[in-house]
Amino acid sequence: MNCRRIQNLIPLYVEGDLERGKAGPVRSHLEGCPECSRVASDFRASQQWLMSYDAPDFAGEFFDRLRGEVLKEIEESRAGPHRFGLRLAWDPAPLALASALLFGLIFGLGFYAYSSMSRGLSTAEIPPYLRGDAGPIQVPGLDTGAPSHIESRRPFIRATRVKIPVRAARPGEAVRGAVAATAINAEPARETLRIEFQTGDPNIRIIWFAPTESTAASLKLMSGTETNQEINHASD
Amino acid sequence: MAGEVAGISLMTNDLDAIEERAESITVLIDRARAGDRQAFDRIMILHQRLVISTAWHMLGNREDARDAAQEAFLRVYKYLKTFKRGEDFTGWLYRITINVCRDQARKRGKDRQFVSFEQEQEEGGLASLRSRENVEEEAILSQEKRIIERALAMLTKKERAALVLRDLEGLSTEEVSEILGSSQGTVRSQISSARTKIKRFRDDYLRMKQRG
Numbered sequence: 001m002n003c004r005r006i007q008n009l010i011p012l013y014v015e016g017d018l019e020r021g022k023a024g025p026v027r028s029h030l031e032g033c034p035e036c037s038r039v040a041s042d043f044r045a046s047q048q049w050l051m052s053y054d055a056p057d058f059a060g061e062f063f064d065r066l067r068g069e070v071l072k073e074i075e076e077s078r079a080g081p082h083r084f085g086l087r088l089a090w091d092p093a094p095l096a097l098a099s100a101l102l103f104g105l106i107f108g109l110g111f112y113a114y115s116s117m118s119r120g121l122s123t124a125e126i127p128p129y130l131r132g133d134a135g136p137i138q139v140p141g142l143d144t145g146a147p148s149h150i151e152s153r154r155p156f157i158r159a160t161r162v163k164i165p166v167r168a169a170r171p172g173e174a175v176r177g178a179v180a181a182t183a184i185n186a187e188p189a190r191e192t193l194r195i196e197f198q199t200g201d202p203n204i205r206i207i208w209f210a211p212t213e214s215t216a217a218s219l220k221l222m223s224g225t226e227t228n229q230e231i232n233h234a235s236d
Numbered sequence: 237m238a239g240e241v242a243g244i245s246l247m248t249n250d251l252d253a254i255e256e257r258a259e260s261i262t263v264l265i266d267r268a269r270a271g272d273r274q275a276f277d278r279i280m281i282l283h284q285r286l287v288i289s290t291a292w293h294m295l296g297n298r299e300d301a302r303d304a305a306q307e308a309f310l311r312v313y314k315y316l317k318t319f320k321r322g323e324d325f326t327g328w329l330y331r332i333t334i335n336v337c338r339d340q341a342r343k344r345g346k347d348r349q350f351v352s353f354e355q356e357q358e359e360g361g362l363a364s365l366r367s368r369e370n371v372e373e374e375a376i377l378s379q380e381k382r383i384i385e386r387a388l389a390m391l392t393k394k395e396r397a398a399l400v401l402r403d404l405e406g407l408s409t410e411e412v413s414e415i416l417g418s419s420q421g422t423v424r425s426q427i428s429s430a431r432t433k434i435k436r437f438r439d440d441y442l443r444m445k446q447r448g
Contacts, residue, residue, distance in 0.1 A: 011431040012424055017402070017409055019424075046435035050403060053384040055289040056298070066288070066302060067280045070309045071273060 001025055006036050014043045261325050269316055276316075280309055286326070286405075287333050293400040294337035296385040304340050308333045330405075330415045334397050341393060387437040395430040398423050403431075 006029045012018045013026045030037045197206040261282070267275035287308050292301035311332050319328060388396055394416070401412045402423075413423045 008428075011428040011435075014431075015403070017424055017427060042439070043431065043435055046438050047403065047431065049380075049438055050384060050387075050399075050431075050434055053293070053381055053388070053404065055292040055301075058285075058288060058298075062302070063281075063284045063288075066284065066305055067277060067309075070280065070306055070313070071277060073306075073310060074273070074276075074313055 001029060003029075003033060003036050006030070006033070007039050010036070010040050010043050014040060014047055262321065265316065265319065265325065268313075276313060279312070283326070283329055287329065290330065290333045290400065290405060291337055293388075293404045294334065294396065295340065296388065300340060300344075304333070304336045307340070308336045311336065324414075327411065327415055330401065330407075331417075334401070334415065338393050338397070383441055387434050387441075390433060390437060391430050394418075395426045395433070398426040399430040399434075402427050 006026055009018060009022060009026050013023060016023070018026065030040055193210040195208040195210060197208070199205065261279070264275045264279050264282075268279060284305070287305045288301055291304035291308070292298070295301050295304060308329070312329065315332075319325070388399070391399065397416060398412055398418075401407045401415060402409060407415070409420055409423055409427070412427075413420045416423065418426075
């Protein structure tokens with residue numbers, strides 16, 4: 001070992017604190033190295049100096065007073081609420097546990113209330129004719145990237161073939177939109193494309209009934225005003 | 237031969253005394269747990285010098301040491317029910333005392349970083365120490381002791397605790413590591429660093445003294 005390494009070990013060597021096996025090489029080095037030997041000697045002197053720092057000889061009265069104060073505090077803590085009594089009762093562990101439980105309870109209730117409000121209808125609650133049990137179909141050219149099955153509370157678009165019972169519009173009755181278009185000249189229970197858009201809000205779902213390709217070919221899809229005229233004309 | 241017999245006899249007597257003392261401590265603890273004030277007072281009498289000496293070495297003045305000792309005994313009373321039978325009561329007491337002293341030093345902002353003796357002089361540390369100490373302490377503490385106290389005040393709390401227990405309380409490295417809850421390697425490292433800082437501080441002090 002070189003001098004630098006030895007001098008790093010000297011603070012422990014002088015009081016016999018080195019691990020087993022390290023003291024021997026240090027001792028051998030010190031015997032042949034005056035510089036390291038001088039450093040060791042300085043450390044011994046420093047240790048002696050430090051150890052002269054002994055505690056003063058406290059008088060018996062000092063200890064009597066000390067113990068008297070301790071016993072007095074203990075006695076007062078037993079008698080009733082007191083500074084020390086409060087200090088004894090102020091155990092942070094149970095308080096921390098109680099706070100954590102209370103926080104968990106509040107958080108749990110809040111989460112339950114929120115999820116109840118935003119749950120919407122479950123699959124079982126949707127009437128069968130709206131569930132699309134006939135099975136989803138892919139709309140040509142419409143790549144939604146969404147699942148083709150029912151998934152509550154997640155946005156999706158799907159299309160299903162359904163039979164819708166329709167009736168002829170009465171004279172003067174305003175009929176708008178795609179359903180009206182289906183109704184015009186339609187036979188009862190014509191096959192219709194039912195397209196559903198589930199929005200991000202679980203409570204809002206847009207359902208659009210559109211004629212299938214074969215139906216559309218036989219229908220003229222017109223704007224609302226034209227549709228009314230067509231309806232009126234048809235009724236005449 | 238007679239000497240050997242006498243030596244063995246002395247050792248046996250020492251062991252008996254240690255066992256008797258351990259047994260009496262256990263009995264006193266049981267009685268104190270049951271609410272016996274006299275038993276707790278007896279426990280304090282048996283350990284008051286240990287506690288006050290450690291507190292004084294850790295904090296460096298009489299008032300702080302007395303406050304720390306008082307708090308340490310109150311904690312002993314408070315946690316006596318959690319003390320496990322067969323555990324080393326002295327080690328447990330040392331641990332409580334060291335923790336109380338650390339808390340007290342933290343409250344009073346005494347966790348200072350190491351600076352040299354010259355820096356300490358420039359900052360007027362010794363002058364402020366003198367003005368703060370009362371006359372009684374001036375009489376008790378010699379100049380050398382005050383210098384040593386300043387040297388110890390330069391250590392970190394962990395270094396000081398390790399050094400006080402090892403060099404001033406005379407415990408083994410193993411005992412110190414158990415009390416401080418650190419590995420023996422960590423304790424050795426802290427002790428080595430502390431002794432080096434103390435020596436450096438003393439070297440500076442001696443140089444200043446020689447210059448007058």
